[in-house]
Amino acid sequence: MKHIFHIYHPVVVFLYIMSALILTMLTLNPVCIAISFLAGSGYAIYLRGMRKYLKTLRFVAIIFLIIAIVNPLFNHNGITILFYMGDNPITLEALLFGLASGGMLASVMVWFTCYNVIMTNEKFLHLFGRALPTAALMLSMIMRLLPVTRYKISRIRAAQAAMGLNAKSGTLRQRMAHGVRISSILMSWTMEDSIETADTMNARGYGSAKRTSFSAFSWSAHDITAFAAIAALVGGTATLMILTLSQFVYYPMIGGELGSPLGIAGYAAYALLLCFPLLLELWETLRWR
Amino acid sequence: MEMIRTDKLTFTYPGGERPAIEDISIDVQPSEFVLVCGQSGCGKTTLLRCLKREITPHGNLAGDVFFHGKPLSDIDAITSARGIGFVRQNPENQIVTDTVWHELAFGLENIGQPTQIIRRRVAETAHFFGINEWFEKKVFELSGGQKQILSLAAVMAMQPEVLMLDEPTAQLDPIAAKEFLTLLSRINRELGTTVIMSEHRLEDVLPLAGRVLLMEDGRVSMNRDTASFVREIAVQPGHVFNKALPSAVRISSALNETGDIPVTVREGRLWLKARMAGKEVAGQERPETAPEGAPVLSAKEAWFRYDAGEQFVLRGLNCDVYAGRMLAVVGGNASGKTTALNVLSGQKTPVRGSIKYMGKNIRKYKAGEIYKSGIAMLSQDPKTMFVYDTLQDDLMEAAVMVHGKSQAAQSVAEIAETFGLTHLLTHHPYDLSGGEQQKAAIAKLLLLQPRILLLDEPTKGIDVYAKDELAALLKARCAAGDAVVVVTHDVEFAAKHADEIAMIFNGEVICGGGAHSFFAGNTFYTTSANRISRGILEGAVTAEDVIELCKTSKRS
Numbered sequence A: 001m002k003h004i005f006h007i008y009h010p011v012v013v014f015l016y017i018m019s020a021l022i023l024t025m026l027t028l029n030p031v032c033i034a035i036s037f038l039a040g041s042g043y044a045i046y047l048r049g050m051r052k053y054l055k056t057l058r059f060v061a062i063i064f065l066i067i068a069i070v071n072p073l074f075n076h077n078g079i080t081i082l083f084y085m086g087d088n089p090i091t092l093e094a095l096l097f098g099l100a101s102g103g104m105l106a107s108v109m110v111w112f113t114c115y116n117v118i119m120t121n122e123k124f125l126h127l128f129g130r131a132l133p134t135a136a137l138m139l140s141m142i143m144r145l146l147p148v149t150r151y152k153i154s155r156i157r158a159a160q161a162a163m164g165l166n167a168k169s170g171t172l173r174q175r176m177a178h179g180v181r182i183s184s185i186l187m188s189w190t191m192e193d194s195i196e197t198a199d200t201m202n203a204r205g206y207g208s209a210k211r212t213s214f215s216a217f218s219w220s221a222h223d224i225t226a227f228a229a230i231a232a233l234v235g236g237t238a239t240l241m242i243l244t245l246s247q248f249v250y251y252p253m254i255g256g257e258l259g260s261p262l263g264i265a266g267y268a269a270y271a272l273l274l275c276f277p278l279l280l281e282l283w284e285t286l287r288w289r
Numbered sequence B: 001m002e003m004i005r006t007d008k009l010t011f012t013y014p015g016g017e018r019p020a021i022e023d024i025s026i027d028v029q030p031s032e033f034v035l036v037c038g039q040s041g042c043g044k045t046t047l048l049r050c051l052k053r054e055i056t057p058h059g060n061l062a063g064d065v066f067f068h069g070k071p072l073s074d075i076d077a078i079t080s081a082r083g084i085g086f087v088r089q090n091p092e093n094q095i096v097t098d099t100v101w102h103e104l105a106f107g108l109e110n111i112g113q114p115t116q117i118i119r120r121r122v123a124e125t126a127h128f129f130g131i132n133e134w135f136e137k138k139v140f141e142l143s144g145g146q147k148q149i150l151s152l153a154a155v156m157a158m159q160p161e162v163l164m165l166d167e168p169t170a171q172l173d174p175i176a177a178k179e180f181l182t183l184l185s186r187i188n189r190e191l192g193t194t195v196i197m198s199e200h201r202l203e204d205v206l207p208l209a210g211r212v213l214l215m216e217d218g219r220v221s222m223n224r225d226t227a228s229f230v231r232e233i234a235v236q237p238g239h240v241f242n243k244a245l246p247s248a249v250r251i252s253s254a255l256n257e258t259g260d261i262p263v264t265v266r267e268g269r270l271w272l273k274a275r276m277a278g279k280e281v282a283g284q285e286r287p288e289t290a291p292e293g294a295p296v297l298s299a300k301e302a303w304f305r306y307d308a309g310e311q312f313v314l315r316g317l318n319c320d321v322y323a324g325r326m327l328a329v330v331g332g333n334a335s336g337k338t339t340a341l342n343v344l345s346g347q348k349t350p351v352r353g354s355i356k357y358m359g360k361n362i363r364k365y366k367a368g369e370i371y372k373s374g375i376a377m378l379s380q381d382p383k384t385m386f387v388y389d390t391l392q393d394d395l396m397e398a399a400v401m402v403h404g405k406s407q408a409a410q411s412v413a414e415i416a417e418t419f420g421l422t423h424l425l426t427h428h429p430y431d432l433s434g435g436e437q438q439k440a441a442i443a444k445l446l447l448l449q450p451r452i453l454l455l456d457e458p459t460k461g462i463d464v465y466a467k468d469e470l471a472a473l474l475k476a477r478c479a480a481g482d483a484v485v486v487v488t489h490d491v492e493f494a495a496k497h498a499d500e501i502a503m504i505f506n507g508e509v510i511c512g513g514g515a516h517s518f519f520a521g522n523t524f525y526t527t528s529a530n531r532i533s534r535g536i537l538e539g540a541v542t543a544e545d546v547i548e549l550c551k552t553s554k555r556s
Helices: A010-026 A030-048 A050-074 A092-118 A121-128 A133-161 A172-203 A221-243 A261-274 A276-287 B044-050 B077-083 B100-110 B115-128 B144-156 B174-190 B226-234 B247-254 B265-276 B337-344 B391-418 B434-446 B464-479 B491-497 B515-521 B528-533 B543-552
Strands: A081-085 A088-091 B004-012 B021-024 B033-037 B060-067 B084-087 B162-166 B194-198 B211-216 B219-225 B297-304 B314-321 B326-330 B352-357 B375-378 B452-456 B483-487 B500-505 B508-514
Touching: A010 A030, A010 A092, A010 A121, A010 A221, A010 A261, A030 A050, A030 A092, A030 A261, A030 A276, A050 A088, A050 A092, A081 A092, A088 A092, A121 A133, A121 B100, A133 A172, A172 B084, A221 A261, A221 A276, A261 A276, B004 B044, B021 B044, B021 B219, B033 B044, B044 B162, B044 B194, B077 B084, B077 B100, B084 B144, B100 B115, B100 B144, B115 B144, B144 B162, B144 B174, B174 B194, B211 B226, B219 B226, B226 B247, B247 B265, B247 B528, B247 B543, B265 B528, B265 B543, B297 B337, B314 B326, B314 B337, B314 B508, B326 B337, B326 B464, B326 B491, B337 B452, B337 B483, B375 B434, B391 B434, B434 B452, B434 B464, B452 B464, B464 B483, B464 B491, B491 B515, B500 B515, B508 B515, B528 B543
Parallel strands: B033 B194, B033 B211, B084 B162, B162 B194, B326 B483, B326 B500, B375 B452, B452 B483
Antiparallel strands: A081 A088, B004 B021, B004 B060, B211 B219, B297 B314, B297 B352, B500 B508
C-alpha cells in the first residue's frame, strides 16, 4: 500500500516525524502521552498493518512494563507511600511517573516504526546527500548490501545443511563451529563480489569528476501548504505545552491541572499535528468517493 | 574513421606463462554489432576488458588501443567513462546502489552532471527500456532479468558511443535472455550505438550480429561478416566450434550443405522443407524404457508455502525419482522448481502431503542422516560449498566425513582424476572458472557417496563444452545406479540428456514422462531442432535426430 506521504517532499515528512518524535520525548503529561500513543498506533497500523503492529507492540509492552516496575523500586521520591518493600518505600508518585515514562518510551518506539516507513532511504539521502555525498552513497550501498547478505547467508546455510552440516543441531561447540564456517564462506563470497562491484563503479566513471547528488524530489504547492500547516501546529503545540501542559508534575506530589481551557486547546493542536498524515489520507479517500 | 582499433594487442597476466591474448589487430566501425565468441578461457573477457581503460586488468600490456583514432591512454577520464559502456555477466554484482532510479543516475552523478540533466536522462532511459513500472522499486525486489536490464540501462543513460558486453545473458533464464537481446538489438538499430559482445549462447545472438570474431587460444582465428562466417564454418563439420552454433547451422553443416546457410528457426524450416520436398520421411521410432522398481524418492501431494498468509508455491506436487535415471524438472520462473527441489531434499517440510525416501517418510530420519550416503544437493551458487583455501582441502573435508582419515586422500585423488580436476587441486576454489567450480562442487558432493543427486540449474553460465562434460559425469552416475534430478531452464540440455521430464507449472507437475516424447509433443516449450522440423520430420527433438532422419530418408 502506498501512503500519501510518499509523494511529499522529504523536508515536509522529516519535519512532521521529527516533531512527533521530539514532542513525544519532551512531555510527560499523561494526556499528551495517551494522545501520542494512540495517534502513533493508529498511524503505525495504517502504514504497516495490524499484524506487524501487534508484533512491535509485544516488544514495546515488555519495555513499558520494565520501566513501570523498575522506577518505583529504585526511585523513592514522592510523599504518598503505598507500602514498604524491605526498608524502601514504594510511592504512588514514583509508580505514576514510571507508568508515564514507560508510556512515553513506548510511544517513541511506535513512532520510530512509522519513521522507518515514511522516511525512506531516498528521502533521507535527499536531505543529507548534498552535504555529505560520499556518506550518502555509502549509505545507499550499505542498504543494497543488507538484503544481499541476508540472502547469501540463507543460501550458504542451505548448501551446508544439504551436506549434513546443519547449524541448528549438534552441541554448542559444533554449532559455533558451523557459525564460523558460514561467516568464513560469506566473507570470501562477499569480497569476491565486491571486486566486481568496484570494477563496475570505475567503469562508470566513479572518481573521474566531482560527484553530484541527484534527487528525484522537488517542491510543489501541496508541499508548501503541508509544511506551513505542520509548522503552525508545531508552533502552537509547543507554546501551549510550555505554558500549561508541562506544568504537570509528579514529584513530590502529583500537581497541575489537566483540563484547563488552554490545556484543552493544546491537546487539540497536538492531536491535530500527530494525526496530520492520517487526516490527509482520510481527505484523499473522501475525495474519491 | 573506425570507432575502436587495436594494433598488435598482447596481454599477459602477472605470473602467466603465455599471453592471455596475443597479437590482436581488429577494427570496429561505428554502429557495428560485433560478436566475440570462442570456448571458455579463449581470452574473450580479457580482450573486452583491455578495450575499456578503467577495468583493464593488471599485467603486461603491449600494443595499442585507439578510440576515435586516439590512444586509449590519452583520453580524459570523463570521455573514457561515458564513451565506452561495459556490462558484465553477473547481474548481482554490477549494481551499486539500492534503488532503481538511483542506479540509473549513478554514472551521471559520477561525471558531475547537474540535477536537471540527470532528471531528463533518467526519464528518457527508463522510458526506452520500459522500466517505468518498476522505477521506484528497490533493486533487491527485482528478478535477475530485470537487474540485468537495469545494468544495461544504467550504462546507456551515460550515452556511450560503444557498448561492450561480456556474456550478459549467461546468468539469465531463456525468456529473460531473449528480452535482454531484444533491447540490445534496439540499441544497435534505433540508436546506432556500436556493440561489441561476447557470448556463448549463439542461437539467439548470431542473427543480430553483423560481424563475428572467433577466438582460439588468445588469438583471433576468424574475423568475418556473419554470413560468410556461417558459410565458412558450415563446411567444416568437424570444427571444434561447431557444437556451439545454432541448430539450423549445425544441421545444414552436417549435411554438407552449400549455398545459403540457415541461421534462425524460420530459415531452418524453409531450408528443411525445400530439402525434404519429394522425399519419403522415414518415421523415427524411439523406444523409451519405463523406469523399473519402486521410486527411491517421491513427493506425494506436497503443498508448501514460505510463510502463513502467503501464496502456496507448491500445490499438490507429485513426483517420482527412480534409481539409474536422470529426471529433468523444467518450467518457467517462479513456477516452484527450486522449491520442489528443496522439498525433495528434505530441507523444507511440506505443510501437506509427504516426501518418501527409500519408501520411508523423510521426517522419520534423524537430522543429517539422509545427507550422508543419501541425498546430495547442489545449489545454484557453487561458491556456497567451498570453505578452504585450496580445492584439495575442501574435497578432503567431505572425504573424511564418509571415508575416514585413512581412506580420504585416496578417494580425493580418484575423484579429482575422474573429474579432470587434478591440476586444479592446489588452486583456490574461487579462482576456478564457472564450469570448473561446478564440477568441483559436484565432486565434493559425490565424496559423500550420495544415492540421489539433486542439482539446481547446473548449466547456468557454463559453455557448451562444459555442459557436455557435465552431462557425461551425470550419466556415469546414472549408469552406476544412482538417481539424478536436474532442475533446469535449459531445454536443449534436458532434451539431449534426461531420461524423464517433469514440467512444473503453478506449483504442480502438469505433465511429464519420457524426455523424447515430451519435447516431441510440445509446440512452444521445446528445442530449436524440434521447432525447425515440426511437421516436416516427425519426432525429431535434437539436431542429431534431424540429421539422422535427413540422411536415412530416401527419394520417393
